[in-house]
Amino acid sequence: MPFNKHVIPATVGALLLTSSALAYDDVPGALPGDRHYSPYPEQNYPNRVFFGDTHCHTSYSADAGMIGNRLGPDEAYRFAKGETVTSSTGLPARLARPLDFLVVSDHAENLGLAPLLADKDETLMATEFGQKLNAALDAGDPAGAWKIWSDGKASGKDPLADHPEIYRTAWSRITEAAEAHNDPGSFTAFIGFEWTSNPGKNNLHRNVIFRGGKEKADTIIPFSNYDSFDPEDLWAWMAAFAEKTGDRVLAIPHNGNLSNGLMFDDVTLTEKKPLDRDYAERRARWEPLYEVTQMKGDGEAHPFLSADDELADFETWDKGQLGPAPKSKDMLPKEYAREALKRGLAYEARLGINPFKFGMVGSTDTHTSLSTTTEDNFFGKVAAVEPTADPIRFDETVGGIGGDASVAQYARETSASGLAAIWARENTREALWDAMARKEVYATTGTRIRVRVFGGFDFGPEDLQRSDFAAHAYGNGVPMGGDLSAAPEGKTPAFLVQALRDPDGANLDRLQTVKGWLDAEGKPREQIYDIAVSDGRSIGPDGRCKEPVGNTVNVEKATYRNAIGDAVLGAYWQDPEFDPAQRAFYYVRVLEIPTPRWTTYDAKFFGVKRPEDVPASIQERAYTSPIWYTPREST
Numbered sequence: 001m002p003f004n005k006h007v008i009p010a011t012v013g014a015l016l017l018t019s020s021a022l023a024y025d026d027v028p029g030a031l032p033g034d035r036h037y038s039p040y041p042e043q044n045y046p047n048r049v050f051f052g053d054t055h056c057h058t059s060y061s062a063d064a065g066m067i068g069n070r071l072g073p074d075e076a077y078r079f080a081k082g083e084t085v086t087s088s089t090g091l092p093a094r095l096a097r098p099l100d101f102l103v104v105s106d107h108a109e110n111l112g113l114a115p116l117l118a119d120k121d122e123t124l125m126a127t128e129f130g131q132k133l134n135a136a137l138d139a140g141d142p143a144g145a146w147k148i149w150s151d152g153k154a155s156g157k158d159p160l161a162d163h164p165e166i167y168r169t170a171w172s173r174i175t176e177a178a179e180a181h182n183d184p185g186s187f188t189a190f191i192g193f194e195w196t197s198n199p200g201k202n203n204l205h206r207n208v209i210f211r212g213g214k215e216k217a218d219t220i221i222p223f224s225n226y227d228s229f230d231p232e233d234l235w236a237w238m239a240a241f242a243e244k245t246g247d248r249v250l251a252i253p254h255n256g257n258l259s260n261g262l263m264f265d266d267v268t269l270t271e272k273k274p275l276d277r278d279y280a281e282r283r284a285r286w287e288p289l290y291e292v293t294q295m296k297g298d299g300e301a302h303p304f305l306s307a308d309d310e311l312a313d314f315e316t317w318d319k320g321q322l323g324p325a326p327k328s329k330d331m332l333p334k335e336y337a338r339e340a341l342k343r344g345l346a347y348e349a350r351l352g353i354n355p356f357k358f359g360m361v362g363s364t365d366t367h368t369s370l371s372t373t374t375e376d377n378f379f380g381k382v383a384a385v386e387p388t389a390d391p392i393r394f395d396e397t398v399g400g401i402g403g404d405a406s407v408a409q410y411a412r413e414t415s416a417s418g419l420a421a422i423w424a425r426e427n428t429r430e431a432l433w434d435a436m437a438r439k440e441v442y443a444t445t446g447t448r449i450r451v452r453v454f455g456g457f458d459f460g461p462e463d464l465q466r467s468d469f470a471a472h473a474y475g476n477g478v479p480m481g482g483d484l485s486a487a488p489e490g491k492t493p494a495f496l497v498q499a500l501r502d503p504d505g506a507n508l509d510r511l512q513t514v515k516g517w518l519d520a521e522g523k524p525r526e527q528i529y530d531i532a533v534s535d536g537r538s539i540g541p542d543g544r545c546k547e548p549v550g551n552t553v554n555v556e557k558a559t560y561r562n563a564i565g566d567a568v569l570g571a572y573w574q575d576p577e578f579d580p581a582q583r584a585f586y587y588v589r590v591l592e593i594p595t596p597r598w599t600t601y602d603a604k605f606f607g608v609k610r611p612e613d614v615p616a617s618i619q620e621r622a623y624t625s626p627i628w629y630t631p632r633e634s635t
Contacts, residue, residue, distance in 0.1 A: 045474040046423040046440060050432060051448055052101030053080070053371040054192070054252060054420050055207050055291060055363035060106040060170055061194075062153075064367035065114025066146050068383035071369035072115060073104045073177035080371050081187050088383040093370055095377075097448070097504070100427055101188035102371060104174060105207045107196045108224035109153060110160065112170020123166050129159035158226035167221045175214040182213075184428045193222040195251070197229040199269070201323025203258035204231060207291070207363075208238070211433040212247040219245055230270045232279070235286045250437060252361065254291035256340070257299045258399065260321045261331030264340040264356060280347060280355035289436055292337045292443045292623055293362040293418040295381050296399060296409075300360075300589075300623050301338045304329060309528055311591065315415045315445075315618070317399060324403030341626060342516040342524035345583040348630075349518060359439030359481045359625030360587070362418025362446070373446030375618075376558075378416040378598040385411045389606035394599065412611045416598045417445045421622070423452075423479065439481025442624040449508070449620075450500040453480045453588050455627040457487060459494040461572040469498070480587070481625040486632035487580040493629060497531065497571045499590045499622075507565025509534055509549040509591040509619065513573055517584035531573040534566035534593075543576070551594040553617040558596045558604035560617075565593040585626040592620040 058076050059065035070088045071079075079085045082098030106112075116124045117133055124130035129152065136145035152159045160166050175191050182189040190209050197204035210217050223237040231253075238249050256263030267274055292299050297317030306312040320327045333339045337360060344356030364371050367382045380386050385393050392411070399409030423440045424431040435441060442451060452470070456477025466472050473496055478484060484493055501508050511532040519525050529543040537547045552561040575586070594617040603610035610616065 043471070044425070045470060046425055046435065046479075047470060048424060048426075049450055050100035050188075050422045050424060050427055051419050052099045052103075052188070052422070053363050053366075053373075054103040054190070054209060054361060055105050055194070055254065055294060055365045056080075056102055056369065056371050057106055057194070057365070057367040058104055058369040059114050060104075060112045060174060061367060062107060062110045062113045062149055064369075064382065066142070066149055068142075069114075069368055070383075073106075073174050074180070076104050076369040076371070077102060077177060077181035077189050079369065081181065085370075087370060087379065087386055088368065089386045089388070091386060093372075093379065095372070096374070098187075099371060101190060101422075101432055103190040103192040103207065103209055104178065105192045105194045105209075106174060108193050108222035109196055109226060110149065110158070111167050111193070111222060111224075112173065113149065116166065116170060121166065121169065123163055123169070124160075127160060127163060156226070158224070161226065164221055171221060172218060175217050179214045182429065185426060188427055188429050188432055190429060190433070191217045195223055195234050196225050197231065197234075198225060198322065199229045199262070201325065202260045202262050202321050203255045204229070204253070204262055204269070205255060206231065206234060206251040206253050206287070208234075208249060208251050209433065209436070210247060210249050211429060212245075213429070216245040216247040232268065232270070232282070235282050238286050248433065248437070250289070250433070251287050252289045252291050253287055254294060254363070254365070255296050255299065256290075256335040256337075257297050257317050258321045259335055260325060260327055261334040264334045264343065266334070275347060275351070275355060277351045277353055280351050280353035283355040284353060284357050288358060288439055289361050289441065290337055290340075290358040291363050292360040293415070293445050294365045295414045295417060296365060297413075297415065298417065298445065299335070299337055302332050302336050304332055305336060305339050306526065311589075311619070314621070315417070317409055317413065319409060320400045320403065320407035322399060323401060324407060326403070326407050337623075338514065338516065338526065341585055342526060345516065345518050345585065346522065346524055349522060349583060354628075357628065359436075359441050360443045360623045361420035361436075361441050362443035362623075363420055364418065373416055373419050375416050375446070375596060375598040376601045378601075380411065381414050387602070389608055393602065394611050412599055412614050415445065419444045419446055419448065421448075421451075439625045440479050442480060442622055444622040445620045447505050447592060447620040447622070448502040449505075449590050449592070449622045451588065451590050451622050451624060452496075452498045453624050453627065454478065454496045455482065455484055455493050455586065457484070457491040457493060459496055459572065464496055464498070464570050464572050469496075478627060480627060483628050483630065485630040487578075487629070492574050492578045493586075494572065494574045495531075495586065495588075495627070497573065497588055499569050501565075501567050501592070506560065506592040506595045506620065507534065507562045507567055508569050509565055509593050510545060511569050511571050512589045512591070514587050514589055515575065515584060517579075517582050519582065527577070529573065532569040532571040534569060535564060549593050551617060553594050553596055553600075555596070555600055555610070555616045556604070558601045560593070560595045562593070581631050583631060584629045586629075587626040588622075588624045590622040594619050
């Protein structure tokens with residue numbers, strides 16, 4: 001029957017009439033005076049995961065705005081928050097699920113050039129460079145304007161160096177948009193930019209993210225490749241900013257797979273000196289994260305480096321760099337995350353500091369202002385390849401530019417990746433930035449898999465099902481991004497892993513632990529363990545499941561079925577080969593069942609031929625930040 005607020009049961013009424021006469025201590029269930037009941041305000045561990053993009057370019061990036069992107073930071077934030085915007089090619093666009101945070105990371109080089117040209121900015125129009133660009137645009141020759149800009153950039157000399165007020169205007173607009181859209185508790189709009197170091201067309205790009213707001217960010221102009229192409233100079237700039245303002249800032253490198261061996265090199269970039277302790281300390285401080293997956297390929301592992309990993313060849317870009325120079329196999333160990341993490345252990349043994357001790361995130365590197373990550377909603381890398389039946393959608397050259405077919409990477413090879421997932425207590429700049437700094441983050445290839453990992457010496461199998469799982473795990477171990485050291489006598493590290501499928505996505509295939517360590521001779525090694533598999537499959541004595549999960553993808557219809565895999569997977573796992581004297585790291589890779597790739601969705605929607613040199617289906621995945629183990633004698 002419906003509740004009637006005027007009907008009070010007799011027993012309750014009697015209690016209400018007499019309770020004022022009762023002493024507090026006589027009330028059933030009352031707590032003693034020195035106790036209270038308020039558990040949630042006392043919680044201080046991260047209890048939510050937030051999904052977002054740390055790498056979004058708008059029209060304020062010259063390589064986006066000069067080739068057709070008309071959407072600025074305001075539209076980028078509105079789109080990320082779930083609003084419908086009209087793309088640069090006139091398509092209405094909206095995310096099925098809004099993001100929790102976004103970093104507009106426009107290129108520092110000639111920041112804001114395209115929108116300032118469109119506005120006929122007085123200061124820009126007074127320069128010779130601005131006049132040349134404006135004349136080309138007025139003549140209906142955007143390609144000519146692009147060439148003027150790109151030739152100027154290639155020279156390494158900033159044609160607007162004598163007019164910093166141009167960049168201040170653009171930067172102020174960007175920070176203003178971030179302030180307008182930042183909504184603590186609901187949506188975080190970070191202030192950031194991309195430093196686009198590109199020596200010899202080798203990719204050494206970093207996204208720089210500020211913890212604070214506009215007031216402090218506006219005291220600087222973003223550091224650009226015109227200032228220096230050496231990351232050590234970027235770190236010095238970051239240190240000076242932090243000292244001057246009291247704000248905090250971090251940098252996220254990306255796309256080492258296009259660096260031709262420079263991203264994780266054994267020598268410094270300019271002086272070619274072997275890495276020393278000072279270098280290691282600075283890199284570890286300013287670059288706590290690495291963007292391991294995005295549109296220009298996946299950078300977790302490579303089949304040449306991890307021959308026993310049948311899943312290592314995923315969205316691989318390994319022909320060369322951004323320009324025409326080809327790649328050789330000796331470059332690969334200095335380009336991929338897993339290999340860098342292994343080599344970092346060797347540096348730590350030698351220097352006492354690990355320069356490559358990073359957590360992992362994914363992001364998009366979109367140049368359309370639209371942060372899309374799902375295969376069925378891929379808006380391409382630049383405006384020209386937004387959704388269309390035009391062959392340019394598949395055939396545009398986007399990597400190895402200027403080279404022949406042996407180094408070229410085409411638009412059809414770009415990935416719909418990726419997302420950064422952050423464990424925090426609240427959706428604010430401060431909470432999310434702090435989680436990034438402590439590496440309690442993970443990467444996905446665009447899916448919203450929810451995954452948690454803890455390591456410790458006192459966990460047991462029963463802890464995986466605890467009702468207070470998170471509280472117990474934080475109280476007795478460390479989360480992803482954390483450190484274990486000096487194993488107690490007879491103890492082996494144990495790991496608790498829980499993973500939940502994307503509620504709007506595919507079931508899970510398996511959970512894997514990826515271990516890297518230094519053996520007795522100091523040689524970096526790796527091993528993959530399947531720690532949970534779906535559909536009742538078995539894991540063999542070697543720690544591997546040989547039976548694939550299967551594939552339900554209908555290529556012609558661009559569909560799949562969740563008839564295989566599991567919605568939830570969990571594992572308690574101990575390292576069967578643990579040696580307390582050996583440095584090691586452990587991270588978790590989560591695999592979904594196969595689903596259609598974006599090119600398969602495109603072929604179905606537009607009625608075009610599906611390109612056969614890319615997979616019809618892929619297994620989306622997540623990579624957690626590692627947990628590191630350090631022996632007792634290390635400092």
